[in-house]
Amino acid sequence: MNQLIEYLPKKAFERLQVNQNAILIDVRCEAENKFVGRPIECIFIPWLDDPDWKPNEGKFIAAIKRFVGNKNNGLEREIILICRSGYRSNDAGKCLIENGFTNVAHVVSGFEGGLDENDQRGNLNGWRHNGMPWLQC
């Protein structure tokens, strides 16, 4: 079985430049995507969200397949997942691989990065901290 690939933000961004067919999927909830900010040109498909906050694997896979297509070449498309700090994207990535996707990576430090000694994110690592392009509304 394929393995989930781990990228630091810079490497993930490089992959998106090199492979124009690769897609970056933000798996955070809608509020994070809207109000915290998001990487440019990402697709938003939450792994879990309001109101139940439980992963719905069937719904998640179906949403991804709507973007990449149901055929074999869709399953082979390069997919990079990002969440807040790498836990949800890890779970979502494993789910994709278990469902036949063959080229799946996730951003290990996520969009906001890990908690620092003051229990704050954004100071250690992550997409935003590492200077990758992002937007906020």
Ligand SMILES: O=S(=O)([O-])[S-]
């Ligand atoms: O998005 S998360 O890794 O902080 S659960």
